[in-house]
Amino acid sequence: MSPLNIKKSSASHSAYDLHDPNAVLIETHTLAVVVDNESGVLARVIGLFSGRGYNIDSLTVAEVDHAGHRSRITVVTTGTPAVIEQIKAQLARMVPVHAVHDLTVEGPAVQRELALLKVAGKGEARIEALRLAEIFRAHVVDSTLESFVFEMTGTPEKIDSFAELMRPLGLREMARTGVAALSRGV
Amino acid sequence: MTRQMTGARMVVQALKDQDVEVVFGYPGGAVLPIYDEIFQQNDIKHILVRHEQGAIHMAEGYARSTGKVGVALVTSGPGATNAVTGLTDALLDSIPLVVLSGQVPTFLIGTDAFQEADTVGITRPCTKHNWLVKDPAILAETIHQAFHVARSGRPGPVLIDIPKDVQFATAAYAAPETARVSHYQPKVRGDAEQILRMVELMETAERPVFYTGGGVVNSGPAASALLREFVDATGFPITSTLMGLGAYPASGKAWLGMLGMHGLYEANLAMHGCDLMINIGARFDDRITGRIKDFSPHSKKVHVDIDPSSINKVIRVDVPIVGDVTHVLEDALALWKDRGSRVNKAALAKWWKQIAVWQAVKCLNYKPSSVLIKPQYALERLEALTKGMDRYITTEVGQHQMWAAQYLGFEAPNRWMTSGGLGTMGYGLPASIGVQIAHPDSLVINVAGEASWLMNMQEMGTAMQFRAPVKQFILNNERLGMVRQWQDLLHGQRYSQSWSESLPDFVKLAEAFGCKGIQISDPADLDDAIMEMIRYDGPFIFDCRVEKHENCLPMIPSGKPHNEMILNDSETAGAIGGKGGALV
Ligand SMILES: Cc1ncc(C[n+]2csc(CCOP(=O)(O)OP(=O)(O)O)c2C)c(N)n1
Numbered sequence A: 001m002s003p004l005n006i007k008k009s010s011a012s013h014s015a016y017d018l019h020d021p022n023a024v025l026i027e028t029h030t031l032a033v034v035v036d037n038e039s040g041v042l043a044r045v046i047g048l049f050s051g052r053g054y055n056i057d058s059l060t061v062a063e064v065d066h067a068g069h070r071s072r073i074t075v076v077t078t079g080t081p082a083v084i085e086q087i088k089a090q091l092a093r094m095v096p097v098h099a100v101h102d103l104t105v106e107g108p109a110v111q112r113e114l115a116l117l118k119v120a121g122k123g124e125a126r127i128e129a130l131r132l133a134e135i136f137r138a139h140v141v142d143s144t145l146e147s148f149v150f151e152m153t154g155t156p157e158k159i160d161s162f163a164e165l166m167r168p169l170g171l172r173e174m175a176r177t178g179v180a181a182l183s184r185g186v
Numbered sequence B: 001m002t003r004q005m006t007g008a009r010m011v012v013q014a015l016k017d018q019d020v021e022v023v024f025g026y027p028g029g030a031v032l033p034i035y036d037e038i039f040q041q042n043d044i045k046h047i048l049v050r051h052e053q054g055a056i057h058m059a060e061g062y063a064r065s066t067g068k069v070g071v072a073l074v075t076s077g078p079g080a081t082n083a084v085t086g087l088t089d090a091l092l093d094s095i096p097l098v099v100l101s102g103q104v105p106t107f108l109i110g111t112d113a114f115q116e117a118d119t120v121g122i123t124r125p126c127t128k129h130n131w132l133v134k135d136p137a138i139l140a141e142t143i144h145q146a147f148h149v150a151r152s153g154r155p156g157p158v159l160i161d162i163p164k165d166v167q168f169a170t171a172a173y174a175a176p177e178t179a180r181v182s183h184y185q186p187k188v189r190g191d192a193e194q195i196l197r198m199v200e201l202m203e204t205a206e207r208p209v210f211y212t213g214g215g216v217v218n219s220g221p222a223a224s225a226l227l228r229e230f231v232d233a234t235g236f237p238i239t240s241t242l243m244g245l246g247a248y249p250a251s252g253k254a255w256l257g258m259l260g261m262h263g264l265y266e267a268n269l270a271m272h273g274c275d276l277m278i279n280i281g282a283r284f285d286d287r288i289t290g291r292i293k294d295f296s297p298h299s300k301k302v303h304v305d306i307d308p309s310s311i312n313k314v315i316r317v318d319v320p321i322v323g324d325v326t327h328v329l330e331d332a333l334a335l336w337k338d339r340g341s342r343v344n345k346a347a348l349a350k351w352w353k354q355i356a357v358w359q360a361v362k363c364l365n366y367k368p369s370s371v372l373i374k375p376q377y378a379l380e381r382l383e384a385l386t387k388g389m390d391r392y393i394t395t396e397v398g399q400h401q402m403w404a405a406q407y408l409g410f411e412a413p414n415r416w417m418t419s420g421g422l423g424t425m426g427y428g429l430p431a432s433i434g435v436q437i438a439h440p441d442s443l444v445i446n447v448a449g450e451a452s453w454l455m456n457m458q459e460m461g462t463a464m465q466f467r468a469p470v471k472q473f474i475l476n477n478e479r480l481g482m483v484r485q486w487q488d489l490l491h492g493q494r495y496s497q498s499w500s501e502s503l504p505d506f507v508k509l510a511e512a513f514g515c516k517g518i519q520i521s522d523p524a525d526l527d528d529a530i531m532e533m534i535r536y537d538g539p540f541i542f543d544c545r546v547e548k549h550e551n552c553l554p555m556i557p558s559g560k561p562h563n564e565m566i567l568n569d570s571e572t573a574g575a576i577g578g579k580g581g582a583l584v
């Protein structure tokens, strides 16, 4: 397998990147969307984004309230302020959507992502990888004589920079969960 | 008290409990249990269509002319895929529909079984919401919810996909009053502070205009009544989109006529020159705005819409009001009266004087002919001879549709059914049947183009079978007229594939269906023929041979602002240029 060529903040390049080159103000927003946990709900939300040409930088979803049958979708998206406003209005009017929170404007929020990185190497490179992992508080969750799998959580930017450092040291594969986010305080 | 019954019986029971009187449908393997139940009852009438697209357009016509939810029933696979165009049409025009589709049994889903299609997947983007019901215990509740979703907030089509084994299975029936209350409860009352801002702007405006749309019609007859009262009390001019015609009467004093791409000169210039635009239930569609950058540059804009995503989508507004038109108009009118029913009378008089100058241009004038029937003349005569009758009009899509909007007058809402958002050729004939089923004793006329009409002409069979005396008024120019017009304006008169070859003999076609037809081409015969059509007791096909090369004017070419309107043929050369050519 060839080494991955991961550009800085690669996570913000989406399959539906339709940036208008003339639009000056592009913002990134993290939205938390509380939905009924019914079949097809994720397809519905993703279909809205692709159908209307909005960007998805990152998307996570899981049931968060089993009894209440609710899931929480965290989606990081970019666009002009008008597009972001449209995205929120379009999401809010969907039948299975209970609430849309814009964590970027509703006050400070914590954002975390989990990543697994496989780094292969021997000798100096291997030692260097381990040292850097310690600095970034990445844990070794699997090791062979020639490879490590690191697990780390942090902001997407932190994961980006760790991956960037691992690249010359033998980064082979990476898996990321996408962002989960909550507002701070109560 | 719980009643046990099969899923199929639940479907019929739920429809009865939702006061459904008519279902438009077509059977097939995956809906046979439901058809078996339909056979064994008399409360719900089933209209057997000839193609599922027809069923959906009929349900649309039924819904739009009654304000009720239209219901259609189709089988799995091809039945469901044939419904897709109609669903999309209803979504874009905000028409409340409940469509029931059969599905292969749950244990075969995903196996590429015979007549299996991923119906909820296919219809997800063309419904307001849809459901695949795999458990008979929640079937009845889902149907009740579907009606609630279809008619609440901004109305729209919903679909319920019901696997065949669920139709056979037995469970407890949930009546509407016991079904879980949906959390889907859109806001209907407008924000008081914004309504106050709207009223304040109205009190001082010098050049105000009401710009109304289909939302007024959808909100119900009370909305139209309030609108009339408000317009008449303020003396503000009013224009409407294609979708909103009839909400304010065409004979009303303040009526400017339709606006938009083929709207009236005075309506579009009033929009361009106003200092206060009051948008009620319209959505700044591109047929209305023309070039966004130059859209009504000097106005404050108020926008009343039940759908928050319509607000600031295309045009930034100054006063956004999310709510149902009836509620908002009620509150605004009461507040305006409370504050002394004030308007800027002097400025308003000046504004009307300006409007009178635009009206004097007589933008709908056309070159008459004593030899050929001008399509405009045909519609003028139709209007003159049917005015005041209990009349409903549907249309197909093309030039004839725009001429109908220009030359027919609508005095009441729910009397005008046309495919606005999607522009679906083939809409008008089935829609006219749906309207006629709802209003058996009324005069229902489909103003058609010959090309559009052929797209769903099989539904003449439905009209015959169910004695729906729909009048098909075909303005036959032997052209895909609207396409021809664009090729004239944009593609150097290279009329690629835009003529109608090998047309059927419509009179013989009428005979073949068992109804009556007539063909005329002499303007002198027009009145008598129209009267014959009106008097005929049954479906009627009127082949009206008209001038073949007439362009529909006025016209704002795509990508142009309102004040760059084409008024007559001498201005059409090179009218669409540059970026406009890329637009539709
Ligand atoms: C289903 C569908 N296919 C294609 C079009 C594109 N189209 C718009 S108007 C038109 C021509 C319509 O011809 P006709 O029904 O004869 O009406 P006319 O314009 O001649 O009055 C066409 C092809 C459409 N609107 N709908």
Ligand SMILES: [Mg+2]
Residues within 6 Å of the ligand: B398, B449, B450, B451, B475, B476, B477, B478, B479, B480, B481
């Ligand atoms: Mg034609």
